Amino acid sequence: MKLSELKDSETGYITKIRGRGAFRKRITEMGFVKGKKVTVVKNAPLRDPVEYNIMGYEVSLRRAEASLIDVITKEEADHLNIEDFNGVISEEILKTSARKKGKEIQIALVGNPNSGKTSVFNYASRSKEHVGNYSGVTVDSKTAQCKIEDYILNITDLPGTYSLSAYSPEELYVRKYIFGEMPDIVINVIDASNLERNLYLTTQLIDMDIKVIIALNMYDELRKKGDEFDFISLGKMIGIPIIPTIGSKGFGVKELFKKAIEVYEDEDPSVRHIHINYGKDVERSIRKIQEVIWENEKRSDLISSRFYAIKLLEKDKSVNLSIKKWENYESIKSAAEKEIKSLELHINEDSETIITDAKYGFIAGALKETYSGNIHRRRRKTELIDKFLTHKYLGFPFFIFFLWFMFQSTFSLGQYPMDWIDSLVTSLSNFVGKFMIEGPLKDLLINGVIG
Numbered sequence: 001m002k003l004s005e006l007k008d009s010e011t012g013y014i015t016k017i018r019g020r021g022a023f024r025k026r027i028t029e030m031g032f033v034k035g036k037k038v039t040v041v042k043n044a045p046l047r048d049p050v051e052y053n054i055m056g057y058e059v060s061l062r063r064a065e066a067s068l069i070d071v072i073t074k075e076e077a078d079h080l081n082i083e084d085f086n087g088v089i090s091e092e093i094l095k096t097s098a099r100k101k102g103k104e105i106q107i108a109l110v111g112n113p114n115s116g117k118t119s120v121f122n123y124a125s126r127s128k129e130h131v132g133n134y135s136g137v138t139v140d141s142k143t144a145q146c147k148i149e150d151y152i153l154n155i156t157d158l159p160g161t162y163s164l165s166a167y168s169p170e171e172l173y174v175r176k177y178i179f180g181e182m183p184d185i186v187i188n189v190i191d192a193s194n195l196e197r198n199l200y201l202t203t204q205l206i207d208m209d210i211k212v213i214i215a216l217n218m219y220d221e222l223r224k225k226g227d228e229f230d231f232i233s234l235g236k237m238i239g240i241p242i243i244p245t246i247g248s249k250g251f252g253v254k255e256l257f258k259k260a261i262e263v264y265e266d267e268d269p270s271v272r273h274i275h276i277n278y279g280k281d282v283e284r285s286i287r288k289i290q291e292v293i294w295e296n297e298k299r300s301d302l303i304s305s306r307f308y309a310i311k312l313l314e315k316d317k318s319v320n321l322s323i324k325k326w327e328n329y330e331s332i333k334s335a336a337e338k339e340i341k342s343l344e345l346h347i348n349e350d351s352e353t354i355i356t357d358a359k360y361g362f363i364a365g366a367l368k369e370t371y372s373g374n375i376h377r378r379r380r381k382t383e384l385i386d387k388f389l390t391h392k393y394l395g396f397p398f399f400i401f402f403l404w405f406m407f408q409s410t411f412s413l414g415q416y417p418m419d420w421i422d423s424l425v426t427s428l429s430n431f432v433g434k435f436m437i438e439g440p441l442k443d444l445l446i447n448g449v450i451g
Contacts, residue, residue, distance in 0.1 A: 001073060004066035011039045012071030018182045019068040020209040020304050021273045031055040032069060064302055104152045105264050110174060111189035112198050113160030116217040119247030120189055121157040151261050164204045165316060172318055185260045189215045192222040196363055203359045209273055209304040211263055212240050215256050219244035227373045234370040239272035278358040281346060285313060285339035292335045296328050312336040314352040425450060
């Protein structure tokens with residue numbers, strides 16, 4: 001149950017705080033922490049805001065904010081399987097139930113197509129979802145449940161996406177899921193053999209101000225190439241724990257989800273929210289748009305104003321559409337258009353390109369300090385094959401050979417199964433013909449259906 005659903009004078013115990021980092025920090029500082037008792041004092045005349053009593057004092061929350069706080073009531077506790085239950089729900093039992101219910105964690109797996117995201121999901125859930133090397137393999141989210149220690153993990157495998165820019169249905173789906181469902185932890189699965197491209201999505205997750213862990217998947221590929229990557233230092237730099245994994249073999253997957261529990265319980269000191277520096281001009285524009293968004297307090301506490309400001313500068317149509325119902329939409333739209341025009345005039349470049357370049361600049365700078373590729377790295381088998389098959393001159397003989405091979409396979413090798421089928425049809429026709437009298441039905445079966 002959500003805190004916003006409690007009626008006047010009803011009491012609940014907090015099980016979970018949802019929402020983005022800044023909201024969680026502010027709300028916990030006010031005393032809304034897991035296991036604490038909270039009572040509804042009264043609703044405002046228009047039922048918003050709502051006054052609550054927590055830790056001996058009254059505090060008002062907007063109903064939208066209260067909807068991000070999960071609680072357990074006495075009625076809900078009655079239906080739980082509580083040990084040593086003797087027919088009376090005591091305050092201590094309610095606190096214990098709140099802590100128990102708070103150990104159910106919602107985890108979303110996000111990553112580029114072909115990053116091995118679904119392999120991690122399959123290993124963790126022991127399921128057999130389809131894995132492939134083409135766009136749109138994961139066309140919808142898949143959910144499974146697993147248990148680690150006394151925690152229940154509800155893991156959702158979201159569609160593979162290169163970014164959260166809403167250019168494709170997959171990108172829009174992932175973004176809507178994160179904002180709508182508000183998972184407790186987002187695990188960003190990245191391909192260790194293609195760090196720069198995969199970390200672009202990570203920068204967008206950082207802008208969203210949510211709890212993120214990076215699964216450095218296909219770690220064996222990076223090691224095989226002889227590259228050196230100080231992922232621990234990179235994790236400290238961006239405030240996100242990085243766990244090396246090999247999803248197909250299960251290496252590091254258990255450690256990954258143990259780290260998810262640690263981050264969920266706010267026990268990892270390396271976790272912190274950073275702001276990617278987009279440069280003096282862009283940062284000034286972001287700030288100006290944020291100031292207008294902050295005027296709408298009902299919305300700005302629930303979503304990352306910085307993420308929305310950046311998306312508006314990128315001319316994101318989906319974000320523009322989602323804020324149309326806001327009271328100060330016209331002011332936000334006007335501020336965004338003004339800043340876009342100012343940036344493009346000053347830098348002489350499209351605003352979306354400016355931000356994309358800044359993101360890749362941030363990634364390049366971070367990798368320069370933590371990653372070094374092996375100049376004499378071994379070529380992968382696929383690269384060696386490609387070297388010959390796509391060669392400027394050798395490619396043509398290979399092409400002609402494969403055409404000839406396909407022709408021979410079809411008309412020479414294919415003759416054998418054709419003879420087997422013909423023999424089978426003849427035998428079946430003779431068998432049926434022996435047991436049927438002459439007539440149109442026999443002709444239909446032998447010459448039509450079988451023949």
